Amino acid sequence: MDVASTRALSNVRHLVGRFFLSLWPVGPSAESEAWAQSHLLSGEVVLWGRMSGADRRHAIAVARRVVSAIDEPDRPVLAAALLHDVGKVDSALGTPTRVVATVIGLVGGHRASASEGRIGRYLRHPCIGADLLAAAGSDGLTVAWAAEHHLSAQCWTVDPVVAGVLHASDND
Numbered sequence: 001m002d003v004a005s006t007r008a009l010s011n012v013r014h015l016v017g018r019f020f021l022s023l024w025p026v027g028p029s030a031e032s033e034a035w036a037q038s039h040l041l042s043g044e045v046v047l048w049g050r051m052s053g054a055d056r057r058h059a060i061a062v063a064r065r066v067v068s069a070i071d072e073p074d075r076p077v078l079a080a081a082l083l084h085d086v087g088k089v090d091s092a093l094g095t096p097t098r099v100v101a102t103v104i105g106l107v108g109g110h111r112a113s114a115s116e117g118r119i120g121r122y123l124r125h126p127c128i129g130a131d132l133l134a135a136a137g138s139d140g141l142t143v144a145w146a147a148e149h150h151l152s153a154q155c156w157t158v159d160p161v162v163a164g165v166l167h168a169s170d171n172d
Contacts, residue, residue, distance in 0.1 A: 066078065080142045088125045130147035141158055
């Protein structure tokens, strides 16, 4: 199997796994919630509270993988791990519609994300999230990672080592 096919298969496996985990709507434990919120600014905590239970569980898993990879990461790095998908709140889509939106995005590309509806907003969640985080007073790294987390490594403005850890932690 060539590199592109291996990456595509890995991405599909990741998305399928995320789908099945997202069907469990319960949020993280109280202990995990407290741990996550302890790394967020007050405006970020408000955004955190708007995220679905499944999205918060995923974000905590990402942040914990970052902690495993980076000894004592800075607060903005943990906030980036915890809030990289916060823009999804603007679409108000449930799990089944998110699956449809993801497929539409894969098939329709830029045209689909230009749509003004909820699916278009879901597909633009990186930019929407970056705007929400900037308005909440987040650090530049946190805002940048929210905007860039679906881009290729060549487009990242975040330190390449930190961005690599954040990306790998999100796709684990």
